[in-house]
Amino acid sequence: MAFSAEIWVVGVMEETAGKYSRCKAMSEDGQWVVGLSRKSGLDWPFFWSKAGGLQDMGNPGGTNADVTGCARYDDGSLCACGNIGGLGRKWQSGSWSVLPPQPGGGVRSVYAVTHDLATGTTWIAGSSYPAENEKAYRYHAESGSYIDYWGYYQDAYGVAHNGWAVGKNNWGNGQTNPDWRYDHPIFIFDWSQNCGGGGNCGWDQLKRFAGYGDTEYYKGRATAIGPSAKWATGYLTYNPSDMGLYHAFKWQVPASPQLAPEPGLTWSRPVDLGVLGAGDTLSFGYCISDSATNPVIGGTSYGTFKYGGYKAVYWDNAGVHDLYAVLEGLGVDMARWASLARVYGISADGNVMVGYGAYDDDNDPGTAPVDMGFLVDLVSTTPQPPTITQQPAPQTACFGGMATFTVAATGAGSLTYQWQKNQVDLANGGHYAGVTTTRFTVTNADTDDVANYRCVVTNLYGSATSNEVALSLAYNPPTTPVDGTPTGDAADRITWRWSDVADETGYRVKDTGGTTESGDLPANTTEWQENALSANTPYTRTVCAYNPCGESAGSAGQSKYTAALAPTYGSGTASPTVSCDKSSSSAGL
Structure with a gap:
């Protein structure tokens, strides 16, 4: 597929000394961008779109602010989060509101927000600060409910549609083992199982890179997870002799993570994404698209390759790409851009990226460029209707x-x-x-x-x-189904049957105590096979029909024994050989 490309200059809020803008995050569809610019001598939050340009979000704290996450609601409006005036806040309906405090009054920081258009669920993640340490938290915006996670110095930096999160953990500066004082990337998948009191851990640290040495000290953070929780990204140390050197990584999220007795680094290793070229010694992954097979990771590579400093890059299955060079190669006019420094946000399809670079804002080569936010759109030249x-x-x-x-x-x-x-x-x-x-x-x-x-x-x-x-x-719940004739299909299963009734949207098969055994069966179902039963055992079930008005009364009830197990002989032989000292016969067997 061929591509063309465009780059948008986000602009600044004030034409004053020290002016700048930096795009920090973007909604999954690429519609909304949030970031910071200089205003009134402060770091000030803004939002931006292609249609509306740069818009002031206000700064109720009156101090340096930071905006950290961005999403789009079902109606197309902006949802954002940030740390404004030292408090975690949510942006909705054109204004900031303070997130509820941690029980006991602990302050919250907020780092990520996601909204699932299919379910209408909004998750916000970050860190709370009780007296003893930091705790990662997850906030369900629709219900206003929190889960403050167990741990020492935990932060949640990214959150997926299903509520899984990534971040970092360390065990505090008071630890004698240096490795325990370092930040390590973590993945949280079960917020109800926090290892409190030992056991049943719904989180774990990520492993070191392959070849690093599993007994060597290491450091790093997981910074983002894709909306569908397929891949995550971040950065890890790659040289145990120099703990200040990091490489970006991508990590495939386990599809069905299991609870563990204790954090034990049980998952697959992160993939080292390397740097842009020889001379670069650092790289960081900040954001990730939603592809299950070819995730696109946005970040930066630092060092002397091409020129000294940070270079905006992205990685995919083909390797690492210099965003500036890609745009030049696609014919984009980059004359006023001295460099692109970082990619901080990426759309779910991986085609739209935001960040900042050095830009000649006054079109005068004799003056120094300023940090300027950008949006890059790699637009497919092959028309793709919906x-x-x-x-x-x-x-x-x-x-x-x-x-x-x-x-x-x-x-x-x-x-x-x-x-x-x-x-x-x-x-x-x-x-x-x-x-x-x-x-x-x-x-x-x-x-x-x-x-x-x-x-x-x-x-x-x-x-x-x-x-x-x-x-x-x-207008009313459906009528009661009439029981059919069940069959004992095997030693561990029975098929229950009933008549179909009018005005139903489904059926439920229940035990005599009223517990639903079948789950919600679809409309027009007239039989259901129940498995995992005990052999040669009687079972009784009733059937209820339901619709949005409610559930019918249960049927009269039908009973059936499961089949008996086949006999075995001695060590399990099903067809024995019989002999005697006179003569032998198989009659009656």
Whole structure:
């Protein structure tokens, strides 16, 4: 695939001495950028977009600020986080709000935010500061609930859609073992299991690079994790003789991490990404795309290669790339850019990157360049109209209740969404919300809402229309199913059967105590095989139908024995040989 490219100059907030701007983070779709610029003699937060340019976010703390994370809500608006006036804050609906304090009054710092458009879930991660040490935390913005994690000097620097996080941990300056005083990259996957009291650890440190020596002291941090938690990045020491030298890494996140009795470095090793070229001695990974097979990592390489200083780079399966050289090679006019220094943010598809570099802002070669924020868009020259990747499903709402339709799509650039009712565009208001987002909701549903719904997804190259699906109404819970005849299929399984009833959206098979054994079965199901049962044992089950209005009463109940185990002889022989001192016969066997 061929590419063209563009670079945007973000600009500065004030044309004063010491002016600068640096882009610090970007939303997954590349729409929103947040960063810092000089204003009133302070480091001041801003947000930026191609359409709106540079916008002041305000600085309620009145001191140097830092903005650290960025996401996009379902309605297209900006969500951000930062440390403003010494307090962790969230930006939403055009203003900053202070995150709730740690129990006991501990101050919080915030480093990352992510929003999942499919589920509407927003996670914020960072560090809290109780009296004894730092603790990594995870904050669920929709419910306002926190989990403060156990540990010594832990920070969470990146968080995925599922709430998994990466960061760093050390065991405090009072430790006699120097290795325990160093920062180590960590991965947290189970926030309910924190090793408190020993055992059941839902986190672990990452290993050293291959060839480093597993008994050598090492240092590093994990800085970012992809939205789908497939890969993470950060940096680690690569030379045990010089603990000040780091290389960027990529690390494949385990698909099903398991609890361990204690942190034991049990996962695969991070991959050393190296540096841009001979003469560079440092590299750092700051951000990562969402590809499962070819993640793109943004960062920097430092040293004397090409010129002394930091070079903005990105890594993929093909190796390391000098972003400045890539842009020049694609014909982008870089005459006013002296250099690009760091890539701090990257879109989920890996095509859009933000950071800062040295820029001739007054177009005068005789004056020194200033640090200037940039956005780089590697735009595919092959048109990519939207493709629907998740079709909406038909919904049934209880009269006066709610139904939600969800769609997902991919395509080049920014995608826009428009939900339609009977092929006519909808507007927010009344019963309808989210009509220009991936999640469209009907509330207080009545007969006027019974219709067909679909979503039209559009970008610069065209549009795609989802399947049309129906919204129907239910007025009461469904009637009770009638039991069928179960069969004992084997020593460990029984198939339960029942009649299909009207106006249901699914079924549940329950034991005599009311515990659901089957989970939620889909509509029109009339049998379910239950496994992992004991041999030659009687079981009784009832069946309930359900819909959005509620659950039916349970069926009368059906009972069945599992089959008995086949007999065995001696050491397990199933077909024995029988002999006697007179004659032999197999009769009766």
